[in-house]
Amino acid sequence: MGMGKNREQIQGGAMLMLCAVIWGVAFVAQSAGMDYVGPCTFNGVRNFIACLALVPVMLFARSIRAKGVKTEKGAVRPGDNRKLLVGGGVLCGIFLCAASLLQQMGIQYTTVGKAGFLTALYIVIVPLLGIFLGKMPSLKVWAGVFLALVGTYLLSVQEGFSISSGDVLVILCAVLFSFHILLVDRVAPHVDGVKLSCIQFFVSGVISMVLAFILEKPELGSILQAWLPLLYTGLLSSGVGYTLQILGQRKASPTVASLILSLESVFAALAGWLLKGEALLPKELFGCVLVFAAVVIAQLPSWKKKRASD
Numbered sequence: 001m002g003m004g005k006n007r008e009q010i011q012g013g014a015m016l017m018l019c020a021v022i023w024g025v026a027f028v029a030q031s032a033g034m035d036y037v038g039p040c041t042f043n044g045v046r047n048f049i050a051c052l053a054l055v056p057v058m059l060f061a062r063s064i065r066a067k068g069v070k071t072e073k074g075a076v077r078p079g080d081n082r083k084l085l086v087g088g089g090v091l092c093g094i095f096l097c098a099a100s101l102l103q104q105m106g107i108q109y110t111t112v113g114k115a116g117f118l119t120a121l122y123i124v125i126v127p128l129l130g131i132f133l134g135k136m137p138s139l140k141v142w143a144g145v146f147l148a149l150v151g152t153y154l155l156s157v158q159e160g161f162s163i164s165s166g167d168v169l170v171i172l173c174a175v176l177f178s179f180h181i182l183l184v185d186r187v188a189p190h191v192d193g194v195k196l197s198c199i200q201f202f203v204s205g206v207i208s209m210v211l212a213f214i215l216e217k218p219e220l221g222s223i224l225q226a227w228l229p230l231l232y233t234g235l236l237s238s239g240v241g242y243t244l245q246i247l248g249q250r251k252a253s254p255t256v257a258s259l260i261l262s263l264e265s266v267f268a269a270l271a272g273w274l275l276k277g278e279a280l281l282p283k284e285l286f287g288c289v290l291v292f293a294a295v296v297i298a299q300l301p302s303w304k305k306k307r308a309s310d
Contacts, residue, residue, distance in 0.1 A: 015248035016260040019241050024267025026237035027112045028275045030104060033229035038216035039104035040208050042230065043097070045223055047205030049234025054198045054242070061194055081190050088187030089196050093203025095183060099176035100204065101211075102169045109166025111278045116268020117151075117291050118170040123262050124148045124294055125178040133182075144297035151290030154283050197242055266292065 033042045107115050127141045152171070188196060212218045223230070245261065269288060272278035280288065 012248045013260060015244045017263070019244040019248060020261050020263040021267050022236050022241045022244070023261070023264040024116060024269075025271045025275075026233050026241075027107065027116050027268040028271045029229040029232040029237070031107050031112050031115075031276070033226045033233070034104070034108050036222045036226035036229075037218060038212065039101055039108070040212035041216050041218040041223065042226065042233075043100050043104050044205050044208030044212050044218075045226075045230050046234045046238065047097075047100075047201045047208060049230060050238030050242075051198050051201040051205060053235050053239030054194055054201065057239075058192075058194050058198065061192070084187060085191040085195060086199065088183070088191065089199025090203050092180060092183055092187065092196065093200035094207070095176055095180040096200050097204035097207045099173045099180055101208065102173035102176065106166040106169030106173060109164055110170060111280075112272030112276060113269035113278055113280055113288070114167060114284070115170050116265040116272070117288050118167060119174050119177065119268075120262050120265035120291065121148055121152065121171065121174040122177045122181060125175055126181055129178055129182060140297055144294040146294075147290045147297065148294035151287040151292075151294060154287030154290065201238065262292075262296075 030042070037045075103115065103119060110118075124141075124145055128145065184196070209218075248260075265288075269280065273280075
Protein backbone atom coordinates (compact mmCIF):
# COMPACT_ATOMS: atom_id res chain seq x y z
CA MET A 1 0.00 0.00 0.00
CA GLY A 2 2.84 2.35 0.94
CA MET A 3 4.78 1.44 -2.17
CA GLY A 4 1.77 2.23 -4.35
CA LYS A 5 1.32 5.61 -2.69
CA ASN A 6 4.99 6.45 -3.12
CA ARG A 7 4.82 5.46 -6.78
CA GLU A 8 1.82 7.76 -7.30
CA GLN A 9 3.62 10.63 -5.59
CA ILE A 10 6.64 10.12 -7.86
CA GLN A 11 4.40 10.05 -10.92
CA GLY A 12 2.60 13.19 -9.80
CA GLY A 13 5.89 14.96 -9.09
CA ALA A 14 7.18 14.00 -12.55
CA MET A 15 4.05 15.44 -14.20
CA LEU A 16 4.36 18.69 -12.27
CA MET A 17 8.07 18.92 -13.04
CA LEU A 18 7.36 18.54 -16.76
CA CYS A 19 4.68 21.21 -16.40
CA ALA A 20 7.24 23.55 -14.78
CA VAL A 21 9.66 22.91 -17.66
CA ILE A 22 6.97 23.70 -20.24
CA TRP A 23 5.95 26.89 -18.45
CA GLY A 24 9.55 27.99 -17.96
CA VAL A 25 10.44 27.60 -21.65
CA ALA A 26 7.21 29.43 -22.51
CA PHE A 27 8.84 32.69 -21.39
CA VAL A 28 11.25 32.34 -24.33
CA ALA A 29 8.36 31.64 -26.70
CA GLN A 30 6.47 34.67 -25.38
CA SER A 31 9.54 36.84 -25.88
CA ALA A 32 10.03 35.52 -29.43
CA GLY A 33 6.39 36.18 -30.28
CA MET A 34 6.88 39.87 -29.62
CA ASP A 35 9.06 40.05 -32.78
CA TYR A 36 5.95 39.61 -34.90
CA VAL A 37 2.81 40.74 -33.07
CA GLY A 38 1.80 42.98 -30.18
CA PRO A 39 1.09 41.66 -26.68
CA CYS A 40 -2.70 41.90 -27.01
CA THR A 41 -2.72 40.03 -30.32
CA PHE A 42 -0.35 37.37 -29.01
CA ASN A 43 -2.35 36.87 -25.83
CA GLY A 44 -5.66 36.73 -27.70
CA VAL A 45 -4.59 34.12 -30.25
CA ARG A 46 -2.78 32.10 -27.59
CA ASN A 47 -5.88 31.94 -25.40
CA PHE A 48 -8.13 30.87 -28.26
CA ILE A 49 -5.69 28.08 -29.15
CA ALA A 50 -5.65 26.99 -25.50
CA CYS A 51 -9.44 27.02 -25.39
CA LEU A 52 -9.63 24.77 -28.44
CA ALA A 53 -6.91 22.51 -27.03
CA LEU A 54 -9.03 21.84 -23.93
CA VAL A 55 -12.05 20.68 -25.97
CA PRO A 56 -10.71 17.12 -26.45
CA VAL A 57 -9.77 17.08 -22.75
CA MET A 58 -13.38 17.89 -21.84
CA LEU A 59 -14.66 15.21 -24.22
CA PHE A 60 -12.29 12.67 -22.69
CA ALA A 61 -13.38 13.63 -19.17
CA ARG A 62 -17.00 13.30 -20.21
CA SER A 63 -16.37 9.80 -21.58
CA ILE A 64 -14.73 8.81 -18.30
CA ARG A 65 -17.70 10.08 -16.31
CA ALA A 66 -20.05 8.27 -18.67
CA LYS A 67 -18.49 4.96 -17.64
CA GLY A 68 -19.93 5.54 -14.19
CA VAL A 69 -16.79 5.27 -12.12
CA LYS A 70 -17.91 4.96 -8.49
CA THR A 71 -16.40 6.99 -5.70
CA GLU A 72 -15.58 5.58 -2.28
CA LYS A 73 -18.53 4.18 -0.30
CA GLY A 74 -20.93 5.15 -3.07
CA ALA A 75 -20.40 8.88 -2.62
CA VAL A 76 -21.85 10.99 -5.36
CA ARG A 77 -19.54 13.41 -7.09
CA PRO A 78 -21.11 16.92 -6.97
CA GLY A 79 -22.35 18.25 -10.28
CA ASP A 80 -21.46 21.54 -11.82
CA ASN A 81 -22.94 24.68 -10.40
CA ARG A 82 -23.59 26.31 -13.76
CA LYS A 83 -24.01 29.82 -12.38
CA LEU A 84 -20.80 29.56 -10.38
CA LEU A 85 -19.02 27.94 -13.33
CA VAL A 86 -19.90 30.74 -15.75
CA GLY A 87 -19.50 33.58 -13.25
CA GLY A 88 -16.26 32.20 -11.86
CA GLY A 89 -14.95 31.49 -15.35
CA VAL A 90 -15.61 35.06 -16.46
CA LEU A 91 -13.90 36.55 -13.39
CA CYS A 92 -10.96 34.17 -13.74
CA GLY A 93 -10.70 35.13 -17.40
CA ILE A 94 -10.58 38.84 -16.57
CA PHE A 95 -7.79 38.37 -14.01
CA LEU A 96 -5.95 35.96 -16.30
CA CYS A 97 -6.20 38.42 -19.18
CA ALA A 98 -4.91 41.37 -17.14
CA ALA A 99 -2.06 39.37 -15.61
CA SER A 100 -1.04 37.78 -18.91
CA LEU A 101 -1.06 41.09 -20.77
CA LEU A 102 1.11 42.73 -18.11
CA GLN A 103 3.49 39.79 -18.30
CA GLN A 104 3.55 39.85 -22.10
CA MET A 105 4.21 43.60 -22.17
CA GLY A 106 6.84 43.33 -19.43
CA ILE A 107 8.78 40.66 -21.33
CA GLN A 108 9.42 43.25 -24.05
CA TYR A 109 11.51 45.33 -21.62
CA THR A 110 13.17 42.75 -19.37
CA THR A 111 14.97 39.43 -19.73
CA VAL A 112 13.34 36.01 -19.79
CA GLY A 113 15.12 35.00 -16.58
CA LYS A 114 13.94 38.06 -14.67
CA ALA A 115 10.38 37.63 -15.94
CA GLY A 116 10.36 34.02 -14.75
CA PHE A 117 11.61 34.80 -11.27
CA LEU A 118 9.47 37.88 -10.75
CA THR A 119 6.36 36.01 -11.89
CA ALA A 120 7.16 33.35 -9.26
CA LEU A 121 6.58 35.97 -6.57
CA TYR A 122 2.93 34.91 -6.60
CA ILE A 123 3.96 32.02 -4.34
CA VAL A 124 4.88 34.59 -1.66
CA ILE A 125 2.12 37.11 -2.43
CA VAL A 126 -0.68 34.54 -2.05
CA PRO A 127 -0.01 33.92 1.69
CA LEU A 128 0.06 37.69 2.24
CA LEU A 129 -3.33 38.10 0.59
CA GLY A 130 -4.53 35.25 2.77
CA ILE A 131 -4.38 37.62 5.73
CA PHE A 132 -7.54 39.29 4.43
CA LEU A 133 -9.19 35.86 4.42
CA GLY A 134 -8.39 35.35 8.09
CA LYS A 135 -5.22 33.28 7.58
CA MET A 136 -2.29 34.87 9.39
CA PRO A 137 1.06 33.78 7.89
CA SER A 138 3.67 32.27 10.20
CA LEU A 139 7.06 33.76 10.99
CA LYS A 140 8.66 31.59 8.33
CA VAL A 141 6.33 33.07 5.71
CA TRP A 142 7.31 36.58 6.81
CA ALA A 143 10.97 35.52 6.50
CA GLY A 144 10.21 34.34 2.99
CA VAL A 145 8.58 37.66 2.17
CA PHE A 146 11.64 39.53 3.40
CA LEU A 147 13.99 37.36 1.34
CA ALA A 148 11.77 37.83 -1.71
CA LEU A 149 11.86 41.60 -1.32
CA VAL A 150 15.66 41.60 -1.03
CA GLY A 151 15.98 39.18 -3.93
CA THR A 152 13.63 41.23 -6.10
CA TYR A 153 15.65 44.34 -5.29
CA LEU A 154 18.92 42.70 -6.35
CA LEU A 155 17.28 41.21 -9.43
CA SER A 156 15.43 44.31 -10.62
CA VAL A 157 17.06 47.47 -9.26
CA GLN A 158 19.89 48.69 -11.44
CA GLU A 159 22.50 51.38 -10.89
CA GLY A 160 21.00 54.63 -9.75
CA PHE A 161 18.23 52.84 -7.83
CA SER A 162 16.07 52.50 -10.92
CA ILE A 163 13.71 49.68 -11.76
CA SER A 164 13.02 48.99 -15.42
CA SER A 165 9.47 49.39 -16.69
CA GLY A 166 9.46 45.72 -17.68
CA ASP A 167 10.26 44.65 -14.11
CA VAL A 168 7.40 46.74 -12.72
CA LEU A 169 4.94 45.26 -15.22
CA VAL A 170 5.95 41.70 -14.38
CA ILE A 171 5.73 42.37 -10.62
CA LEU A 172 2.20 43.75 -11.13
CA CYS A 173 1.50 40.65 -13.18
CA ALA A 174 2.54 38.49 -10.20
CA VAL A 175 0.10 40.40 -7.96
CA LEU A 176 -2.77 39.81 -10.39
CA PHE A 177 -1.83 36.17 -10.79
CA SER A 178 -2.06 35.92 -7.00
CA PHE A 179 -5.65 37.15 -7.05
CA HIS A 180 -6.31 34.73 -9.90
CA ILE A 181 -4.92 31.81 -7.86
CA LEU A 182 -7.09 32.70 -4.86
CA LEU A 183 -10.17 33.01 -7.07
CA VAL A 184 -9.53 29.66 -8.71
CA ASP A 185 -9.01 28.13 -5.25
CA ARG A 186 -12.48 29.33 -4.24
CA VAL A 187 -14.30 28.33 -7.43
CA ALA A 188 -12.55 25.21 -8.73
CA PRO A 189 -13.60 22.77 -5.94
CA HIS A 190 -17.27 23.32 -6.82
CA VAL A 191 -17.15 23.12 -10.63
CA ASP A 192 -15.53 21.16 -13.43
CA GLY A 193 -11.92 22.37 -13.54
CA VAL A 194 -11.39 21.83 -17.27
CA LYS A 195 -14.61 23.67 -18.14
CA LEU A 196 -13.59 26.49 -15.83
CA SER A 197 -10.23 26.76 -17.57
CA CYS A 198 -11.82 26.67 -21.01
CA ILE A 199 -14.19 29.52 -20.10
CA GLN A 200 -11.41 31.64 -18.65
CA PHE A 201 -9.26 31.13 -21.75
CA PHE A 202 -12.19 32.12 -23.98
CA VAL A 203 -12.96 35.25 -21.95
CA SER A 204 -9.30 36.23 -21.82
CA GLY A 205 -8.98 35.67 -25.57
CA VAL A 206 -12.02 37.84 -26.38
CA ILE A 207 -10.86 40.74 -24.20
CA SER A 208 -7.32 40.54 -25.59
CA MET A 209 -8.49 40.54 -29.22
CA VAL A 210 -10.83 43.48 -28.63
CA LEU A 211 -7.89 45.43 -27.19
CA ALA A 212 -5.72 44.21 -30.07
CA PHE A 213 -8.06 45.65 -32.71
CA ILE A 214 -8.23 48.93 -30.79
CA LEU A 215 -4.54 49.32 -29.96
CA GLU A 216 -2.55 47.19 -32.39
CA LYS A 217 -4.52 46.47 -35.59
CA PRO A 218 -3.42 42.82 -35.92
CA GLU A 219 -2.59 41.39 -39.35
CA LEU A 220 -3.03 37.77 -40.39
CA GLY A 221 0.42 37.69 -41.98
CA SER A 222 2.11 38.73 -38.74
CA ILE A 223 0.12 36.19 -36.76
CA LEU A 224 1.16 33.43 -39.16
CA GLN A 225 4.80 34.48 -38.79
CA ALA A 226 4.47 33.95 -35.03
CA TRP A 227 2.93 30.50 -35.49
CA LEU A 228 5.60 28.60 -33.54
CA PRO A 229 5.56 30.73 -30.34
CA LEU A 230 1.76 30.86 -30.51
CA LEU A 231 1.39 27.10 -30.90
CA TYR A 232 3.86 26.43 -28.09
CA THR A 233 2.21 28.78 -25.62
CA GLY A 234 -1.31 27.85 -26.70
CA LEU A 235 -1.03 24.08 -27.00
CA LEU A 236 1.83 23.20 -24.66
CA SER A 237 2.00 25.98 -22.06
CA SER A 238 -1.76 26.31 -21.60
CA GLY A 239 -3.34 23.12 -22.94
CA VAL A 240 -0.83 20.39 -22.04
CA GLY A 241 0.59 22.33 -19.08
CA TYR A 242 -2.83 22.78 -17.51
CA THR A 243 -3.68 19.10 -17.99
CA LEU A 244 -0.38 17.99 -16.42
CA GLN A 245 -1.03 20.31 -13.48
CA ILE A 246 -4.48 18.78 -12.88
CA LEU A 247 -3.24 15.19 -13.17
CA GLY A 248 -0.15 15.88 -11.07
CA GLN A 249 -2.04 17.57 -8.25
CA ARG A 250 -4.25 14.50 -7.87
CA LYS A 251 -1.17 12.67 -6.62
CA ALA A 252 0.57 15.42 -4.66
CA SER A 253 -0.46 17.83 -1.93
CA PRO A 254 -1.17 21.41 -3.07
CA THR A 255 1.85 22.76 -1.21
CA VAL A 256 4.28 20.24 -2.68
CA ALA A 257 2.72 20.88 -6.09
CA SER A 258 3.21 24.63 -5.78
CA LEU A 259 6.83 24.10 -4.78
CA ILE A 260 7.50 22.00 -7.87
CA LEU A 261 5.61 24.36 -10.18
CA SER A 262 7.55 27.34 -8.81
CA LEU A 263 10.60 25.82 -10.49
CA GLU A 264 9.26 27.33 -13.71
CA SER A 265 11.28 30.40 -12.72
CA VAL A 266 14.48 28.32 -12.70
CA PHE A 267 13.69 26.79 -16.07
CA ALA A 268 12.84 30.25 -17.44
CA ALA A 269 16.29 31.50 -16.47
CA LEU A 270 17.95 28.39 -17.92
CA ALA A 271 15.92 28.68 -21.12
CA GLY A 272 16.83 32.35 -21.47
CA TRP A 273 20.50 31.45 -21.06
CA LEU A 274 20.50 28.43 -23.40
CA LEU A 275 18.13 29.66 -26.11
CA LYS A 276 18.64 33.44 -26.07
CA GLY A 277 22.07 33.88 -24.53
CA GLU A 278 20.72 36.05 -21.70
CA ALA A 279 23.39 36.14 -18.99
CA LEU A 280 22.67 37.29 -15.44
CA LEU A 281 25.12 39.38 -13.44
CA PRO A 282 26.42 37.91 -10.15
CA LYS A 283 24.22 40.34 -8.21
CA GLU A 284 21.19 39.25 -10.23
CA LEU A 285 22.04 35.58 -9.81
CA PHE A 286 22.18 36.08 -6.05
CA GLY A 287 18.80 37.80 -6.25
CA CYS A 288 17.43 34.77 -8.10
CA VAL A 289 18.72 32.48 -5.36
CA LEU A 290 17.05 34.60 -2.67
CA VAL A 291 13.72 34.69 -4.51
CA PHE A 292 13.80 30.93 -4.97
CA ALA A 293 14.70 30.47 -1.28
CA ALA A 294 11.77 32.72 -0.35
CA VAL A 295 9.44 30.60 -2.44
CA VAL A 296 10.58 27.46 -0.63
CA ILE A 297 10.53 28.97 2.88
CA ALA A 298 7.08 30.49 2.38
CA GLN A 299 5.68 27.02 1.68
CA LEU A 300 7.49 25.05 4.40
CA PRO A 301 5.04 25.83 7.27
CA SER A 302 2.05 24.51 5.32
CA TRP A 303 4.07 21.49 4.22
CA LYS A 304 5.00 20.60 7.79
CA LYS A 305 1.43 21.07 8.91
CA LYS A 306 0.29 18.77 6.17
CA ARG A 307 2.83 16.11 7.15
CA ALA A 308 1.75 16.34 10.77
CA SER A 309 -1.88 15.71 9.86
CA ASP A 310 -1.09 12.66 7.70
